[in-house]
Amino acid sequence: MSKNRTWELVAKKLSGEASEQELGELENLLRANPEMHYPMQTVADLWHHTTPDTEDAHTAFATHAARMKDLGMDIEPEPDFSLTDSSGKRRKKYFLSLAFIAVAAISYYSYSLFSVAPVKPLAKLLPDKSEVSTKYGSRTYLRLPDGTQVWLNSGSKISYDKTYGLNLREVALSGEAYFDVIKNAAHPFVIHTSSINIKVLGTAFNVKSFPGEKNTETSLIRGSIEVTFKNKPSKKIILKPNEKLITANDEPAKENADSTAARTTAPAIITKHVTETSKKEPLALVSHLTYEPHDNIVIETSWMENKLIFRSETFEELAVKMERWYGVTIRFADEAIKPKRLNGIFENENIQQALKALQLITPFTYSIDNNEVVISSRRG
Amino acid sequence: MIAAAKVKYLQEQIARNDDTFAYKELFVSFYNPLLRFAITLVKSKEQAEEVVSDVFINIWEKRKRINSISNLKVYLFIAVKNTSLNYISRQNKTLTDDVEQAGIEFKSIYFDPEQLMVTAEMVARIKDAIEQLPPKCKLIFKLIKEEELKYKDVAEILGLSIKTVESQIAIALKKIGTSIDFDMSKAIAAPAGVPK
Numbered sequence: 001m002s003k004n005r006t007w008e009l010v011a012k013k014l015s016g017e018a019s020e021q022e023l024g025e026l027e028n029l030l031r032a033n034p035e036m037h038y039p040m041q042t043v044a045d046l047w048h049h050t051t052p053d054t055e056d057a058h059t060a061f062a063t064h065a066a067r068m069k070d071l072g073m074d075i076e077p078e079p080d081f082s083l084t085d086s087s088g089k090r091r092k093k094y095f096l097s098l099a100f101i102a103v104a105a106i107s108y109y110s111y112s113l114f115s116v117a118p119v120k121p122l123a124k125l126l127p128d129k130s131e132v133s134t135k136y137g138s139r140t141y142l143r144l145p146d147g148t149q150v151w152l153n154s155g156s157k158i159s160y161d162k163t164y165g166l167n168l169r170e171v172a173l174s175g176e177a178y179f180d181v182i183k184n185a186a187h188p189f190v191i192h193t194s195s196i197n198i199k200v201l202g203t204a205f206n207v208k209s210f211p212g213e214k215n216t217e218t219s220l221i222r223g224s225i226e227v228t229f230k231n232k233p234s235k236k237i238i239l240k241p242n243e244k245l246i247t248a249n250d251e252p253a254k255e256n257a258d259s260t261a262a263r264t265t266a267p268a269i270i271t272k273h274v275t276e277t278s279k280k281e282p283l284a285l286v287s288h289l290t291y292e293p294h295d296n297i298v299i300e301t302s303w304m305e306n307k308l309i310f311r312s313e314t315f316e317e318l319a320v321k322m323e324r325w326y327g328v329t330i331r332f333a334d335e336a337i338k339p340k341r342l343n344g345i346f347e348n349e350n351i352q353q354a355l356k357a358l359q360l361i362t363p364f365t366y367s368i369d370n371n372e373v374v375i376s377s378r379r380g
Numbered sequence: 381m382i383a384a385a386k387v388k389y390l391q392e393q394i395a396r397n398d399d400t401f402a403y404k405e406l407f408v409s410f411y412n413p414l415l416r417f418a419i420t421l422v423k424s425k426e427q428a429e430e431v432v433s434d435v436f437i438n439i440w441e442k443r444k445r446i447n448s449i450s451n452l453k454v455y456l457f458i459a460v461k462n463t464s465l466n467y468i469s470r471q472n473k474t475l476t477d478d479v480e481q482a483g484i485e486f487k488s489i490y491f492d493p494e495q496l497m498v499t500a501e502m503v504a505r506i507k508d509a510i511e512q513l514p515p516k517c518k519l520i521f522k523l524i525k526e527e528e529l530k531y532k533d534v535a536e537i538l539g540l541s542i543k544t545v546e547s548q549i550a551i552a553l554k555k556i557g558t559s560i561d562f563d564m565s566k567a568i569a570a571p572a573g574v575p576k
Contacts, residue, residue: 008550039557051526057411141389
């Protein structure tokens with residue numbers, strides 16, 4: 001009987017369906033039946049062999065498109081890109097890739113003849129500034145003009161202007177995003193956050209830089225990136241895959257109106273004026289990415305899979321994440337429960353289910369009124 | 381597999397902007413998993429290719445309304461199932477509306493023996509155990525392991541309860557695990573009989 005239960009739990013663990021409680025139960029069962037360890041491990045190894053794709057999906061799409069054309073549906077995609085402007089509406093389709101190659105070719109071969117002229121019509125096509133932002137409780141995905149993919153977590157904002165890609169590919173980020181950057185050494189990709197600049201050649205990484213939070217976190221999945229500091233331009237840190245850079249943010253300074261007006265051509269980078277304060281904390285710390293032990297998910301990027309994972313975080317820290325995740329405000333009626341450390345994963349739960357699950361770990365009571373959650377430690 | 385947020389984005393682009401680029405990306409992302417699923421049902425690669433293509437033609441024709449689909453991934457698998465069953469019904473001239481009735485056929489569930497630290501004999505034993513699984517059990521195992529679908533997604537696609545999916549996948553793992561268990565006990569306590 002316990003064997004059947006064990007296999008049920010092993011299946012749940014491997015498929016990522018197991019709850020914390022079930023993982024604990026499985027551990028106990030395996031401890032009680034050590035002879036199951038070997039077969040379980042072999043099954044787990046076998047489980048993790050991913051099936052190779054045998055068919056070339058692009059070729060299949062060409063066949064599919066031809067078939068649709070015969071049926072009177074022409075869907076062969078044009079080489080365009082999608083762009084969201086500040087009002088959130090998508091602009092008409094552009095033939096940027098083509099235009100861009102043309103511009104590059106012209107300016108390379110006959111620069112003197114055309115001088116800067118060829119760039120103009122292209123710039124005209126684009127809105128002055130494009131901005132995509134997400135509300136608390138929602139996440140989105142977008143593609144930048146060059147095809148670079150961005151996943152934007154809740155409560156975050158990314159912006160770039162029409163000079164994107166002309167020289168540098170510059171974006172400004174507030175909040176958290178995962179970038180999968182198209183390789184293009186001629187046009188380095190640069191991300192500006194309130195405290196650091198990240199320069200990229202072609203790579204995938206996650207940046208977390210919420211206003212009001214102590215630290216900015218940069219997690220590198222593959223490739224290589226170079227991080228420089230707004231307040232210490234001489235300092236430079238190169239990150240290798242699987243590394244995470246944690247940097248202390250500046251004191252949450254108020255953004256001056258004049259600094260926004262200072263540069264109009266570049267994205268809205270707030271050039272904070274810097275005073276070398278006698279901060280005792282280190283400026284930066286390189287550590288490693290954290291993997292979820294049972295299914296190898298990188299915790300830093302788990303939000304992309306719609307998972308909110310927390311490991312040994314205080315209730316107070318978790319509450320901030322939950323506010324963004326669920327689009328609610330969370331208030332503590334008293335201090336007692338704030339430092340309690342919690343572990344867990346939220347995936348499909350709504351705020352009520354999430355709070356109920358937390359109550360299983362630690363006793364507290366809560367009330368929800370509209371979008372405000374009040375948490376208090378249970379009396380008696 | 382492709383991240384949920386991205387599927388949602390592609391879905392929106394197709395519905396709102398007739399975005400052929402997004403349409404292609406959706407097709408490319410799901411082609412191999414859907415083709416594998418269709419092959420297990422219609423048992424012919426050519427037919428399966430047509431099934432998947434038909435499903436995507438339908439998506440394009442209905443693109444203005446696809447935004448109301450809450451889980452496009454599950455929707456695509458269900459569409460492939462239904463299109464396959466329709467095809468089989470036409471072929472057999474009898475109504476087939478259940479995957480078990482259709483009969484399920486697999487090449488095999490994929491694993492790479494060279495990556496397993498086991499003997500050739502045990503590899504054969506594992507293969508055998510997988511082969512011997514009842515078809516429905518094998519299909520569930522395949523969808524969860526190979527296509528990384530959630531229990532509730534598989535339940536929805538195959539029209540089963542989550543409990544059934546849960547017990548079937550456990551049976552699959554137990555059978556495979558037992559085939560290894562058997563080998564181990566024989567290796568350690570050679571003369572002993574077959575442990576149950």
